[in-house]
Amino acid sequence: MGRARGGVPVVALIGALAGARVGVNILGLVGDSRHLTRALILGALAGASLLLALRFGARRAVRASALADEVKQGYFRRDTFTFAPFLLLMALGLGVQMSVPVVLVVLLAFSVAQASLLLVEHTRSERGAGFFQSLGWLSFLFLVSGAAALMYEIVWQRVLFAAYGVNIESVTIIVSLFMFGLGTGSLVGGLLSRRYPERLALLFIVCEASIGLFGLISIPLIQLVASKTLDLSLAGVALAVYGLLCVPTMFMGATLPILVTHLHRQVRHVGRAVGALYFFNTIGSAVACLLTVDLLFVFVGRQAVACVAALLNFAVAAAVALYARGRRQPQGDSEASLEGQAALEDGARIPVPLVLLIACVAGYLSLSVEVLLVRAISFNVQGTPRVFGEVLGLFLLGIALGASKGKRFCVDPNTHPASFLAKSFLLGSLGYYLGSALSAQAAVTGKGASWLLAYVLVVFVAFAYGTILPVVSHFGIPAGKPVGVAMSRIYMANIVGSTLGPILTGFVLLDRFSLEQNVLFVSVLGMTFGAVVALAAPRASGSRELSKIALACAVVTLALHAPLFSGMLERLRFGSGFASTPRFSHVVQNRAGIIAVQPDPKGDIIYGGGSYDGRFNLDPVSDSNGIQRAYMVACLHPAPKDVLEIGLSSGSWAWVLLGHQRVERVTAVEINPGYTQLIERYKDGHHTVVGDPKLTIVVDDGRRWLSRNPGSRFDLIVMNTTYHWRSNITSLVSEEFLRLAKQHLNAGGVLYYNTTGSPDIPHTAAHVFRHVTTFNSMVAASDHPFSLSEREKLDNLGRFQRDGRSVFGSSSELEAIAERLARTPLPDRRDELLRRDSSARISDDNMLTEFKRVHTGLIGGVAYRWYAPELAWGRLWARQLPTR
Numbered sequence: 080m081g082r083a084r085g086g087v088p089v090v091a092l093i094g095a096l097a098g099a100r101v102g103v104n105i106l107g108l109v110g111d112s113r114h115l116t117r118a119l120i121l122g123a124l125a126g127a128s129l130l131l132a133l134r135f136g137a138r139r140a141v142r143a144s145a146l147a148d149e150v151k152q153g154y155f156r157r158d159t160f161t162f163a164p165f166l167l168l169m170a171l172g173l174g175v176q177m178s179v180p181v182v183l184v185v186l187l188a189f190s191v192a193q194a195s196l197l198l199v200e201h202t203r204s205e206r207g208a209g210f211f212q213s214l215g216w217l218s219f220l221f222l223v224s225g226a227a228a229l230m231y232e233i234v235w236q237r238v239l240f241a242a243y244g245v246n247i248e249s250v251t252i253i254v255s256l257f258m259f260g261l262g263t264g265s266l267v268g269g270l271l272s273r274r275y276p277e278r279l280a281l282l283f284i285v286c287e288a289s290i291g292l293f294g295l296i297s298i299p300l301i302q303l304v305a306s307k308t309l310d311l312s313l314a315g316v317a318l319a320v321y322g323l324l325c326v327p328t329m330f331m332g333a334t335l336p337i338l339v340t341h342l343h344r345q346v347r348h349v350g351r352a353v354g355a356l357y358f359f360n361t362i363g364s365a366v367a368c369l370l371t372v373d374l375l376f377v378f379v380g381r382q383a384v385a386c387v388a389a390l391l392n393f394a395v396a397a398a399v400a401l402y403a404r405g406r407r408q409p410q411g412d413s414e415a416s417l418e419g420q421a422a423l424e425d426g427a428r429i430p431v432p433l434v435l436l437i438a439c440v441a442g443y444l445s446l447s448v449e450v451l452l453v454r455a456i457s458f459n460v461q462g463t464p465r466v467f468g469e470v471l472g473l474f475l476l477g478i479a480l481g482a483s484k485g486k487r488f489c490v491d492p493n494t495h496p497a498s499f500l501a502k503s504f505l506l507g508s509l510g511y512y513l514g515s516a517l518s519a520q521a522a523v524t525g526k527g528a529s530w531l532l533a534y535v536l537v538v539f540v541a542f543a544y545g546t547i548l549p550v551v552s553h554f555g556i557p558a559g560k561p562v563g564v565a566m567s568r569i570y571m572a573n574i575v576g577s578t579l580g581p582i583l584t585g586f587v588l589l590d591r592f593s594l595e596q597n598v599l600f601v602s603v604l605g606m607t608f609g610a611v612v613a614l615a616a617p618r619a620s621g622s623r624e625l626s627k628i629a630l631a632c633a634v635v636t637l638a639l640h641a642p643l644f645s646g647m648l649e650r651l652r653f654g655s656g657f658a659s660t661p662r663f664s665h666v667v668q669n670r671a672g673i674i675a676v677q678p679d680p681k682g683d684i685i686y687g688g689g690s691y692d693g694r695f696n697l698d699p700v701s702d703s704n705g706i707q708r709a710y711m712v713a714c715l716h717p718a719p720k721d722v723l724e725i726g727l728s729s730g731s732w733a734w735v736l737l738g739h740q741r742v743e744r745v746t747a748v749e750i751n752p753g754y755t756q757l758i759e760r761y762k763d764g765h766h767t768v769v770g771d772p773k774l775t776i777v778v779d780d781g782r783r784w785l786s787r788n789p790g791s792r793f794d795l796i797v798m799n800t801t802y803h804w805r806s807n808i809t810s811l812v813s814e815e816f817l818r819l820a821k822q823h824l825n826a827g828g829v830l831y832y833n834t835t836g837s838p839d840i841p842h843t844a845a846h847v848f849r850h851v852t853t854f855n856s857m858v859a860a861s862d863h864p865f866s867l868s869e870r871e872k873l874d875n876l877g878r879f880q881r882d883g884r885s886v887f888g889s890s891s892e893l894e895a896i897a898e899r900l901a902r903t904p905l906p907d908r909r910d911e912l913l914r915r916d917s918s919a920r921i922s923d924d925n926m927l928t929e930f931k932r933v934h935t936g937l938i939g940g941v942a943y944r945w946y947a948p949e950l951a952w953g954r955l956w957a958r959q960l961p962t963r
Contacts, residue, residue: 086134086158086159087131087134089159089162090127090130090131090134090159090162091127091130091131092127093130093162093163093165093166094123094126094127094128094129094130094131094162094165095123095124095126095127096123096126096166096168096169097126097130097165097166097168097169098122098123098124098125098126098127098129099118099119099122099123099126100122100168100169100171100172101122101125101126101168101171101177102118102119102120102121102122102123102125103115103118103119103122103171103172104171104176104177105118105122105177106118130162130165133162134158134162137158137193138155138158141154141155141197146197146201147201147204149200149204150197150200150201150204153199153200153203153204154196154197154200157196157200158193158196160192160196161189161192161193161196162189162192163192164185164188164189164192165185165189167181167184167185167188168181168185172951173951174946174947174948174949174951175945175946176944176945176946176947178941178942178943178944178945179373179942179943179945180373180374180377180378180943180945181945183369183370183373183374184374187370187374216398216402217338217399217402218355218356218359219359220395220398220399220402221334221338221356221359221360221363222359222360222362222363223363223391223394223395224287224334224360224363224391224392224395225359225360225361225362225363225364225367226363226364226366226367226370226388226391227290227291227294227367227388227389227391227392227395228290228331228364228367228388229363229364229365229367229368229371229471229472229475230367230371230375230384230385230387230388230391231290231294231297231327231385231388232257233368233371233372233384233468233471234297234298234371234381234384234385234388235253235257235297235301235324236253236254236257237381237926238297238298238301238302238381238923239253239301239305239320240253240807240810241782241809241810241815241923242301242302242305242306242309242783242786243305243309243316243320243780243783244750244779244780244782244783244810245750245780245807245810246671246750246778246779246780246783247585247586247670247671247672248313248586249316249780249783250581250585251581251582251585251586252313252316252317252320253320254581254585255578255581255582256317256320256321256324256328257324257328258446258574258577258578258581259321259328259574259575259578260321260324260325260327260328260329260331260332261328261329261331261332261574262332262570262571262573262574262575262577262578263325263328263329263332263571264328264329264330264331264332264333264334265332265333265335265336265566265567265570265571265574266567266568266571267329267332267333267567268282268286268332268333268334268335268336268337268567269336269564269565269566269567269568270564270567271333271337272336272337272564272567273564279337279338280399280400280402280403281403282333282337283334283337283338283396283399284396284399284400284403285330286330286331286333286334286337287330287334287392287393287395287396287399288392288393288396289326289327289330290327290330290331290389290392291388291389291390291391291392291393291396292389293326293327294327294385294386294388294389294392295385295386295389297327297385298381298382298385300323301323304319304322304323305319306786309783309786309787310787332570332574334360335356335357335360335566335567335570336564336566336567336570338356355486357478357479357482357548357549358479358480358482358483358486359479361475361476361478361479361482361545362475362476362479364472364475365472365473365474365475365476365478365479366472367472368468368469368471368472368475369468369469369472369473371384371468372464372465372467372468372469372472372930373465373468373469373943375387376926376929376930376931377930377931377943377945380922380924380925380926381923381924381926382924428554428555428557429496429497429551429554429555429615430555430615431555431557433555433612433615434551434554434555434569434572435568435569435572436572437500437547437551437555437612438547438548438551438569438570438572438573438576439572439573439575439576439579440504440576440608441504441544441547441548441573441576442572442573442574442575442576442577442578442579442580443576443577443579443580443583443584444504444507444508444544444576444580444601444604444605444608445474445478445507445540445541445544445577445580446576446577446578446579446580446581446584447580447583447584447585447597447601448507448511448540448544448601449470449471449474449537449580450580450581450584450585450589451515451584451594451597451598451601452470452474452533452536452537452540453466453467453470454589454594454672454673455515455518455519455533455594455651456470456530456533456534457688457689457806458594458648458651458652458673458688458689459522459526459529459530459533459651459652459689459938460526460530460689460937460938460939461688461689461690461802461805461937462688462689462690462801462805462806463804463805463806463934463937463938463940464804464805464806464807464926464929464930465930465943466806467806469534470534470537473534473537473538473541474537474538474540474541475541476538476541477537477538477539477540477541477542477544477545478541478542478544478545479545480538480541480542480545481503481541481542481543481544481545481546481547482545482546482548482549484542484545484546485545485546485547485548485549485550486549488546488549488550489549489550489553489554495616495622496550496551496553496554496616497612497613497615497616497622498613498616498621498622498625499546499550500547500550500551500609500612501609501610501612501613501616501622501625501626501629502609502625503543503544503546503547503550503609504543504547504605504606504608504609504612504629505605505606505609505625505628505629505632506543507540507543507544507605508601508602508603508604508605508606508609509602509605509606509632509636510536510539510540510543511536511540511598511601511602511605512598512599512602512636514532514533514535514536514539514540515536515598515644516643516644516647517532518532518533518536519644519646519647519650519651520650522650522651522653522654522655522657523650523654523655523657523658524655525654525655526651526654526655526938527938527939529650529651529654530938530939548569548570548573551569552565552566552569555569556569584597584601585670586670587670588600589668589669589670590669590670592668593666593668594647594648594668594673595640595644595647598644599636599637599640599644602636603633603636603637606629606630606632606633606636607629607630607633609629610625610626610627610629610630610633611626613625613626613629614626646662648663648666648673648675649662649663651689652675652686652689660677661677661678661679663675663676663677664676664677664678664683665757665760667753667754667756667757668753669751669752669753671750671751671752671753672687672688672751672753673687673688673689674686674687674692674751674753674754674757676695676757679694681694681696681701681703682694682695682696682701682703682704683695683761685728685729685757687728687751687801688805690801690802690805691802692728692729692801693728693729693731693799694729694731695729695731695761695763695765696729696731697731697734697735697763697764697765699886699887699893699896700892700893700896704729704731705855705856706731706732706735707855707896707900708799708854708855708856708857709731709732709735709736709797709799710735710876710879710886710897710900711831711854711857711900711903712736712739712795712797712829712831713739713872713875713876713878713879713900714865714867714872714875714876714900714901714903714905715795715829715831715859715861715865715867715905716794716795716827716828716829717867717871717875718741718794719739719741719742719794719795719829720741720742720743720744720794721743721744721746721792721793721794721795721825722736722742722744722745722746722793722794722795722796722797723745723746723747723748723791723793723795723796723797723823724736724745724746724747724748724796724797724798725747725748725781725796725797725798725800725811726748726749726750726781726798726799726800726801727747727749727754727755727758727776728749728754728799729754729757729758729761729765730754730758730765730768730769731765732797732799733745733747733768733774734764734765734767734768735879736797737768737771737773737774738879738880738881738886739878739879739880740878740879740880741875741878742773743773744773744775745771745773745774745775746774746775746777746791746793747774747775747776747777748777748779748780748781748784749776749777749778749779750778750779750780750781751778752778755769755776764881780810781798781811782810782811782816782819785819785820785823786819788823789822789823791823792823792824792825792828793823793824793825793828794824794825794827794828794829795828795829795831796820796823796824796828796829796830796831796832797831797832798811798830798831798832798833799832799833800832800833801835802835802934803834803835803836803837803839803840803928803932804837804928804929804932804933804934804937805929806929807929808928808929809921809922809923809926809927809928809929810923811832812832812837812840812843812921812928813843813921813922813923814843814846814847814920814921814922814923815922815923816923817830817843817844817847817848817860818847821847821848821862824861824862826863827861827862827863828861828863829859829860829861829863830844830848830859830860830861831857831858831859831860832857832858833856833857833858834853834856834857834858835856836856837928837932838915838917838918839918839919839920839921839927839928839932840858840921840928841853841858841908841912841918842912842913842915842918842919842920843920843921844858844860844912845860845908845909845912845913846913846920847860848860848861848862848909849861849862849863849909850862850863850864850865850907850909851907851908851909851912852865852905852906852907852908853908854903854905859905864907865905865907869901869902870901872900872901873897873898873901876897876900876901877897933945
């Protein structure tokens with residue numbers, strides 16, 4: 080059927096051209112131009128083979144589909160043209176690199192071309208003339224709606240974190256209230272679907288259009304409200320956030336029961352309706368998560384993503400309007416005809432209270448697992464910013480696949496639904512527990528293996544829990560009850576459980592128990608609850624045996640926990656170096672994160688969230704932690720009386736600052752209180768920091784503290800914070816933050832902070848301050864010139880004292896260090912930095928250092944570097960490739 084003449088040679092040619100480009104691109108990455116001919120030939124062969132295999136697979140899928148023969152024939156005649164997007168890889172010769180963003184662009188373009196061809200052929204066919212009034216089209220629109228919703232969630236979280244801080248209180252409030260808004264919306268949607276059964280399409284249109292309108296103005300609106308509510312208590316902030324998000328999230332939550340009611344009118348089967356819609360909506364959400372963090376944030380900023388989401392909402396609203404105009408209502412369709420569903424055997428029914436409990440526990444377990452997986456994976460990959468979006472996207476993908484499985488069970492159940500649900504809880508919990516242990520064990524073979532295995536685990540666990548909602552909806556809605564209302568209550572119960580996940584597990588349990596203990600608790604809870612659910616099935620179905628198996632798994636899990644999870648954090652952090660690395664001497668785990676200390680003779684090393692965060696060292700001679708940079712403040716400001724330090728870490732910098740005679744007050748703002756506990760354990764001088772009368776320690780997000788204390792002024796603001804590529808670091812290096820910090824400086828005040836090697840950070844400082852200079856990895860910025868003479872610098876360095884003695888006067892070695900620091904030139908580099916074409920300003924919107932400047936030394940980091948002009952083919956021809 081439908082063999083297109085010339086199709087194979089054309090596709091093979093496209094694949095050969097693209098593959099040859101990829102081959103040379105790989106050759107450029109390794110920096111070896113000697114095998115150019117081999118790379119061209121092998122790349123061309125591989126590219127042609129892959130595209131021909133892709134063509135074969137796509138054609139086979141179309142041939143096996145339920146599409147009309149004339150649609151298939153049209154597709155087979157024209158599908159060659161859909162492979163043209165692979166020619167985009169020709170740009171590899173210009174410095175574009177094979178990377179996740181580039182692959183996503185090509186695959187997205189190919190998918191759109193394939194879908195467009197099928198759509199055109201289908202609508203041209205006799206059977207497809209009414210496609211835009213079909214339930215398939217409506218399901219696709221719900222997919223697009225789900226994609227827009229998750230784009231908003233990711234963007235709004237970033238905006239709210241910048242406004243209210245990224246401390247655990249803000250994170251918990253934002254995530255929980257977003258989920259709670261969805262649940263409330265589901266109840267409203269259920270009531271509306273019952274009250275206005277003939278206007279379901281209109282209700283859906285109003286929801287989508289309203290979400291889009293809010294989305295267009297959402298970012299400036301959130302920033303405005305946040306600026307007016309910063310000083311509120313925790314409860315006040317929660318109310319403010321809910322007030323911001325309640326309307327759009329309620330509209331989002333209302334769409335599912337409205338569409339379930341509509342779809343049930345057509346198929347008369349709740350399981351199929353819920354499973355289908357949940358599948359499409361969640362698939363759209365999963366795709367949106369991955370595209371947002373791996374593609375959209377790479378090329379555009381928050382506001383642009385919000386506008387894209389709003390346009391999707393408006394497009395869906397318009398398409399549903401066309402759908403409603405052309406579709407006739409089924410005969411006899413009325414509220415009465417919506418009552419209940421086809422009768423089920425009495426023995427297959429699940430009592431409503433148990434249904435609500437199952438939905439709630441499933442929501443709690445799934446969100447708890449997500450919270451714990453994000454923490455473990457973030458510790459493994461040192462807090463790279465894509466982790467949350469990728470885990471959420473893969474989790475939603477698993478949920479969608481599980482919903483499809485649950486739908487198939489509802490259509491053709493092969494066992495009692497309670498047994499099916501019990502197996503879902505057992506598989507999800509047992510799989511999560513064993514997978515977590517295996518992922519940590521696999522890290523010793525390579526951190527990349529652990530990372531990939533953890534991502535597979537995310538999908539598997541979500542798949543197990545994703546089967547539950549369609550099944551409980553189908554077998555738990557009593558006959559004679561309005562489907563929309565009943566469905567909304569089940570969905571609300573699921574949302575309540577999901578809301579408890581970040582609150583109970585993320586906020587409470589993680590503050591009292593370790594990550595390993597929480598993994599055990601959540602896993603055993605899931606297995607035990609699976610045993611309870613199994614008992615709700617008739618004895619003949621083997622429920623007792625299943626219950627015993629679930630309980631046995633829980634008991635064995637408890638017995639094997641200690642050996643399975645021994646050294647988990649060390650494995651995740653050090654990977655293949657685990658065997659040769661000393662075990663952590665101190666570990667502090669709380670809801671704010673994980674802090675671990677590795678013993679080292681040069682000064683114990685601190686890891687915050689898996690990333691290097693300094694050493695316990697006060698000796699400027701050994702300088703193992705760059706402590707000389709702290710003493711350099713004496714060369715930047717003549718008399719820093721009031722000092723603000725954002726980020727306490729080991730307390731080494733605070734110890735230095737407190738020892739300066741002219742420093743009268745130091746305010747240290749630290750987001751994780753666990754650092755104070757660690758500092759008190761070190762009796763080599765660090766412990767004196769905590770009790771120093773000149774020091775005030777505040778547990779808060781640094782940016783939020785500055786915003787909430789507009790009257791505070793300082794001579795010096797110091798930040799020796801984390802790497803420029805880590806998650807949410809934009810809040811402390813963006814232009815908006817620098818302008819905020821500038822407002823808190825006295826006349827002649829200095830902002831002194833760590834660039835961690837990013838050229839964009841000093842470039843951004845040059846756009847905000849009149850004078851900028853650098854020292855080692857630090858940048859100093861001020862509106863006053865750095866004009867201290869060498870003698871003034873030396874005298875100021877001499878004011879660092881401890882126990883009544885000058886720090887630099889106790890040995891000739893220390894005196895030499897002071898002299899070298901005093902002689903270090905501090906030229907004004909502002910004009911030079913502004914002229915640097917390769918650098919760009921960091922803003923809250925563009926999140927430059929997190930998503931656009933890729934740190935290739937991290938796990939999978941090179942896979943996100945999409946542009947490297949130094950690796951363009953011109954360099955290859957000239958045999959000037961940089962060695963790596």
